[in-house]
Amino acid sequence: MVIQYKCPNCGSDMTFDADSGTLSCDNCGRQDNIENFSEDFIATVFEEEEAKEYQCENCGAVIVTDGDTTATNCSFCGAAVVLADRVSGILAPSLVLPFTISKQQAEQAFRKWCKRGLLTPKDFKMADRIKEITGMYVPFWLYDLKNEAKVHAIGTRVRNYTRGDYIYTETKYYDVYRDLRIDFSRVPVDASEKMDDALMDKLEPYQYSDLKDFKTPYLAGYIAEKYNYDAEDLLPRVKDKMRKPLDDYIRSTISGYHSVNYKDKNIRTAKTKSLYTLLPVWMVYYDYEQAEHIFAMNGQTGKVVGKPPLSKAKIAGWFASIAGGSFILMKIISFIVTGGINF
Structure with missing residues (x-):
């Protein structure tokens, strides 16, 4: 089963917005709380078995996925879809940590x-x-x-x-x-x-x-x-x-x-x-x-x-600076111990 979330205002596809934590419509800007989103605006397409091909509700194109994909986008119209049969039953997650970074x-x-x-x-x-x-x-x-x-x-x-x-x-x-x-x-x-x-x-x-x-x-x-x-x-x-x-x-x-x-x-x-x-x-x-x-x-x-x-050049320069610093340090120690310094 393919799930798509339709905007109650304009009918466009809605996606999860990381900034607001809501379902958001890019077309008209409407935002809806996930907990209260009406099932009347959830479009579904049912498949007989867990196939690797699904049909987009928007444009009718075939969405080809591998057997592990649970959510994706239609390659033709860009619609966001969730393959619900792959996140249900024993495959249903208990928890989700939503995106907070867009x-x-x-x-x-x-x-x-x-x-x-x-x-x-x-x-x-x-x-x-x-x-x-x-x-x-x-x-x-x-x-x-x-x-x-x-x-x-x-x-x-x-x-x-x-x-x-x-x-x-x-x-x-x-x-x-x-x-x-x-x-x-x-x-x-x-x-x-x-x-x-x-x-x-x-x-x-x-x-x-x-x-x-x-x-x-x-x-x-x-x-x-x-x-x-x-x-x-x-x-x-x-x-x-x-x-x-x-x-x-x-x-x-x-x-x-x-x-x-x-x-x-x-x-x-x-x-x-x-x-x-x-x-x-x-x-x-x-x-x-x-x-x-x-x-x-x-x-x-x-x-x-x-x-x-x-960068090989930066690495070489880094090692050279360490070697040069060690050389100067040894000379300073020699100066302190012997009272003189020679280069």
Whole structure:
């Protein structure tokens, strides 16, 4: 089933507006609250099965999608459509975090980010080769995790003291035990096989206080994907993702020792809840030196991640400045020690 939201004023297609948080009509400017939008102005086309082809209600063109797409735009008339059968039943998200950054704001933020690169080429920093900026709702699982940690470690305290003509070192050893309960809430893991996991992880943090119960109007005007991996599939990955925060927390509870050697560390992690959630991402495609560079932007905070090209000349100059600074520093030290300086 294809869903399109029609303007009650002029009949044009409406899309979700990140600035106002409403369904907005680009034609006449009308804005409607999502919670109160009348079903009389929702156009639907039903399909017999989950096909990869849908028909646009506006122009009759065939909308071709892959099996993972849940929201898109008609390539012929530009109408925003939501493929409702792909966001219903077991595929229905529980929550959605709406875009708060518009496409124009995303472009401005990306250009500003490009200019901050100290080692990027000058012509890249001009940010004048943006090929495309696409708003996408990426499927994530948000996990609540319960962790029980039982730790046995050996801590040492070292004391040096002088007695007569001798210097003594005294080392004391202590058994350290910890029995901890550590809970994490709303740990995100992306569930799309198309997305780069490392790139998606770097987009964090999101402000989850702005999460909304899922409603299809939030998707209007954006591309959206359905999950490829369920919550059980990704449980090993979320456990691995939280390993370092767990270790850091355990380490923070053991203080006052000169060294700590862990003898046994047993951590049991269990999922208490997982919620299928759509998070907002602007994908930025940038052409530079006959290659396409892909960047991602948090659609709520504006944080940009990705690997920009580097200038070999700037890198060489940076290393040269470090080497030159080190040389001058050594000469200053030599001057202080010997009372003279020679170049």
